Amino acid sequence: xxxxxxxxxxxxxxxxxxxxxxxxxxxxxxxxxxxxxxxxxxxxxxxxxxxxxxxxxxxxxxxxxxxxxxxxxxxxxxxxxxxxxxxxxxxxxxxxxxxxxxxxxxxxxxxxxxxxxxxxxxxxxxxxxxxxxxxxxxxxxxxxxxxxxxxxxxxxxxxxxxxxxxxxxxxxxxxxxxxxxxxxxxxxxxxxxxxxxxxxxxxxxxxxxxxxxxxxxxxxxxxxxxxxxxxxxxxxxxxxxxxxxxxxxxxxxxxxxxxxxxxxxxxxxxxxxxxxxxxxxxxxxxxxxxxxxxxxxxxxxxxxxxxxxxxxxxxxxxxxxxxxxxxxxxxxxxx
Amino acid sequence: xxxxxxxxxxxxxxxxxxxxxxxxxxxxxxxxxxxxxxxxxxxxxxxxxxxxxxxxxxxxxxxxxxxxxxxxxxxxxxxxxxxxxxxxxxxxxxxxxxxxxxxxxxxxxxxxxxxxxxxxxxxxxxxxxxxxxxxxxxxxxxxxxxxxxxxxxxxxxxxxxxxxxxxxxxxxxxxxxxxxxxxxxxxxxxxxxxxxxxxxxxxxxxxxxxxxxxxxxxxxxxxxxxxxxxxxxxxxxxxxxxxxxxxxxxxxxxxxxxxxxxxxxxxxxxxxxxxxxxxxxxxxxxxxxxxxxxxxxxxxxxxxxxxxxxxxxxxxxxxxxxxxxxxxxxxxxxx
DNA sequence: CTGAAAGCGCTTACAG
DNA sequence: CTGAAAGCGCTTACAG
Numbered sequence: 001x002x003x004x005x006x007x008x009x010x011x012x013x014x015x016x017x018x019x020x021x022x023x024x025x026x027x028x029x030x031x032x033x034x035x036x037x038x039x040x041x042x043x044x045x046x047x048x049x050x051x052x053x054x055x056x057x058x059x060x061x062x063x064x065x066x067x068x069x070x071x072x073x074x075x076x077x078x079x080x081x082x083x084x085x086x087x088x089x090x091x092x093x094x095x096x097x098x099x100x101x102x103x104x105x106x107x108x109x110x111x112x113x114x115x116x117x118x119x120x121x122x123x124x125x126x127x128x129x130x131x132x133x134x135x136x137x138x139x140x141x142x143x144x145x146x147x148x149x150x151x152x153x154x155x156x157x158x159x160x161x162x163x164x165x166x167x168x169x170x171x172x173x174x175x176x177x178x179x180x181x182x183x184x185x186x187x188x189x190x191x192x193x194x195x196x197x198x199x200x201x202x203x204x205x206x207x208x209x210x211x212x213x214x215x216x217x218x219x220x221x222x223x224x225x226x227x228x229x230x231x232x233x234x235x236x237x238x239x240x241x242x243x244x245x246x247x248x249x250x251x252x253x254x255x256x257x258x259x260x261x262x263x264x265x266x267x268x269x270x271x272x273x274x275x276x277x278x279x280x281x282x283x284x285x286x287x288x289x290x291x292x293x294x295x296x297x298x299x300x301x302x303x304x305x306x307x308x309x310x311x312x313x314x315x316x317x318x319x320x321x322x323x324x325x326x327x328x329x330x331x332x333x334x335x
Numbered sequence: 336x337x338x339x340x341x342x343x344x345x346x347x348x349x350x351x352x353x354x355x356x357x358x359x360x361x362x363x364x365x366x367x368x369x370x371x372x373x374x375x376x377x378x379x380x381x382x383x384x385x386x387x388x389x390x391x392x393x394x395x396x397x398x399x400x401x402x403x404x405x406x407x408x409x410x411x412x413x414x415x416x417x418x419x420x421x422x423x424x425x426x427x428x429x430x431x432x433x434x435x436x437x438x439x440x441x442x443x444x445x446x447x448x449x450x451x452x453x454x455x456x457x458x459x460x461x462x463x464x465x466x467x468x469x470x471x472x473x474x475x476x477x478x479x480x481x482x483x484x485x486x487x488x489x490x491x492x493x494x495x496x497x498x499x500x501x502x503x504x505x506x507x508x509x510x511x512x513x514x515x516x517x518x519x520x521x522x523x524x525x526x527x528x529x530x531x532x533x534x535x536x537x538x539x540x541x542x543x544x545x546x547x548x549x550x551x552x553x554x555x556x557x558x559x560x561x562x563x564x565x566x567x568x569x570x571x572x573x574x575x576x577x578x579x580x581x582x583x584x585x586x587x588x589x590x591x592x593x594x595x596x597x598x599x600x601x602x603x604x605x606x607x608x609x610x611x612x613x614x615x616x617x618x619x620x621x622x623x624x625x626x627x628x629x630x631x632x633x634x635x636x637x638x639x640x641x642x643x644x645x646x647x648x649x650x651x652x653x654x655x656x657x658x659x660x661x662x663x664x665x666x667x668x669x670x
Numbered sequence: 671c672t673g674a675a676a677g678c679g680c681t682t683a684c685a686g
Numbered sequence: 687c688t689g690a691a692a693g694c695g696c697t698t699a700c701a702g
Contacts, residue, residue: 007457009695020673025697035671052457056400057695059391060678067438072424075620085420089407092439101460103402104427104437122342122387124679125436232624258624269603285410289567289593344679355689360681370687392679395694459695 008049017045028053059124067103068095068312069117069126073133074106083282083299084132087154090305091130098309102130111139121149128312130154131164136200152311154304156200156319165311166319167304171201171281174297174324175208175253178279181295181326182251183216185333187277190218191242191249193235193259194227205255205281224249228259235262243276251277251332257284260294264331277332293329300324343384352380363388394459402438403430403647404452404461408468409441418617418634419467422489425640426465433644437465446474456484463647465489466499471535487646489639491535491654500646501654502639506536506616509632509659510543510588513614516630516661517586518551520668522612525553526577526584528570528594529562540590540616559584563594570597578611586612586667592619595629599666612667628664635659 014021019042026033027042034042045051059065070091073084092102103126107113117140120126128150131140134157144151145163153166182190192209195202210220226241228234235254239262242249254260260280267276280287283298300322307320349356354377361368362377369377380386394400405426408419427437438461442448452475455461463485466475469492479486480498488501517525527544530537545555561576563569570589574597577584589595595615602611615622618633635657642655 007459010697011695021696022673022698023671026672029697033671038671050453050457052454054395054695055458055460056391056394057678058697060389060395060680060694061696061698063678065391070439072427074424075421086410088439089409089441092407093441096441102439104405104423104439106424106428106431118385119387122385123390124342125390232621233626236626265600265603268600269606271604286567291568291571345681346679356680357682357689358687361688364681368687373687389679392694393681395678395696396680396682398694 007054008051010051010053013042013045013049013051016049017041063124064127065103065124066100067126068100069120069129070102070104070132071107071113071116071129072104083284083301087132087299087301087305090301091308094302094305094309098313100127100309109135114139114143117144117149121147128152130308130312136198150312150315152308154308162319165315165317167307167311168319168321169299169304169324170321171204171324172208172211174281174326175205176212177324177326178253178281178295178297179209179212179216179218181328182253182277182279182332183218185277187249187251188218189224189247189249190251190253191224191226193238193242193252193254193263194225195230195255195259196227202255209253223247230256230258232258232262232265235259236266237262239263239266239278243270250275251279253279255281257282257286257294257296260296260331261286261290264290264292264294279332283327287327287329290331292331295329295332296327298325298327342389343386345386345388348377348380348384348386351384352376398459399462400438400459401435402461403435404455404464405437405439405467406442406448406451406464407439418619418636422467422636422640425636426643429637429640429644433648435462435644444470449474449478452479452484456482463487465643465647471533485647485650487643489643497654500650500652502642502646503654503656504634504639504659505656506539506659507543507546509616509661510540511547512659512661513588513616513630513632514544514547514551514553516663517588517612517614517667518553520612522584522586523553524559524582524584525586525588526559526561528573528577528587528589528598529560530565530590530594531562537590544588558582565591565593567593567597567600570594571601572597574598574601574613578605585610587614589613589615591615592617592621592629592631595631595666596621596625599625599627599629614667618662622662622664625666627666627668630664630667631662633660633662 010021010024014024024042027039031039095102105116107116131151131153134153134155138157141157141163151164156166156168194206213220223245226238228238239252252263254263257280260278263278280294280296283296287294287296303322311317345356345359349359359377362374366374430437440451442451466486466488469488469490473492476492476498486499491501491503525548529541548555558580561573563573574587587598589598592615595613598613615629615631618631622629622631638657646652
């Protein structure tokens, strides 16, 4: 951290202690090849001069940039996905732990977007990609796999024959934890506020609710299910439908925090907050900001990011399904 | 976009049409130096071979990486700042328009974080930095300016003698638009739900409310102001304080969307939604997701990002203050 | 264990 | 307007 912007070069470090450039390079890349005394001298010189290998030079020589490409998803107004924010942070930290960095880019969805990936590759600006928010029919996994480009996806593509490595969170298991939690509190009629059919993540969570409810001998009849958009409004109106039914549930399991927030709002308006339990999913900032605090399911984003980096280096594992964690707050407790 | 991962080199393009490497390089970097016919031939070859200059090679030679460093802020749980998400997207797009990319990194706040900046610079991994969410006493602007590192900040540092270029949104002007809007709808007693004193942004917005209210002859007495955290809860309890006062306001101006949401929730609970106007600030996804839609002030993030990129290349401008835009929705309309 | 050499793919003065 | 040359800073076989 000397003031010089230019920065020392490997050559200068070598000259400083009278060894060859090769020796300094070895100290960095193959320390076992050096005599311990020499290694120590070199390391001291590196420290003293604040030397750091030039990324471009190293990249040119090794044919790798040390960069991992990540497409930033444009946010639709009105859609709440604070989760990807946290994931990006976790991914960034995981990359840094391996002396790599995230290169951000934007690209259209679908086939048109592929030229951006091709361009980044042609420039050798990135070594690999991390895919997030893959959709059904996403062309990217196949396209990258064909070209032998290392990549890993956060989220299964839910299509047949998925190409490439993925890491995902076991939404069904998360929902099962929620249902068991509510059951243990005495709830015997549990409604589900879901997304519209066709979303892999949403359908997986619904499966989890249904499977565990059935396993506990609870009803999963159609009248207990309302589906809609991933908005606060949809949660509010969905909750109204369930609570106005002939045999209303005593607990509302929402597919996401946004939907759960709508249900909480409705209960607050009706002044029946105390009677009906509500749960969300994702443990977004919203979950702990609201009153009562929202019981939710936390995605293990740090572990997801770690696994993704692992898969990038080791393409022999095809996928990992990680278990999320139930976070209990006041919204699920009967009062 | 031929299938070859290796990618063509400048040399191969040159050989393909029998010119020297220099000619191809000129076609890219100084096209005016070439005969139009030659230029066309080279461009055709570049297109045909899908040639893109190798970033590492170019970076090594030009001593610039084409990368702009951006520190990802770790999110505290319970704090809603969807805005930075959108800013990052705008920044990424603006960088791409200039054939540059964003390199993400994490770093601790304060002086300890500076070594991360030093490291990135020593590796020549980035050419410049974009600073966001600068805080009072932030060491980064001074540190970077001292070293002659190009940078620009989103947000004034609010301290004396700010180093380096900045772009910011005129929060006071945004608030003035809000107050004038409410005044034109007939409101004569307008409360303010703010953040605690000491936050540059929050204080600026309060100034805007006060200044325009006074200009319109409205009261700005202390009893019309409640300050607290940037949470939904704080908005809820703050709204309760104002509405329970002896002379309650007919409109609540919140310093942020999160705070406004709390106010809306309280009104919904009390069943008086129709009587009291509420406004937010930032026009976050929350603003349009809620019912009634939240009148808010939209930060011109695309223009902020454009200006920041401009300042990076032209350090002769010290700052730009951009005007935000009022977005009127149902929450501010008397019914 | 250490040192001299080649070369990654580009850009940019410099001659012609 | 075009071409041969040097060199950016590194890594990695290859001799010694």
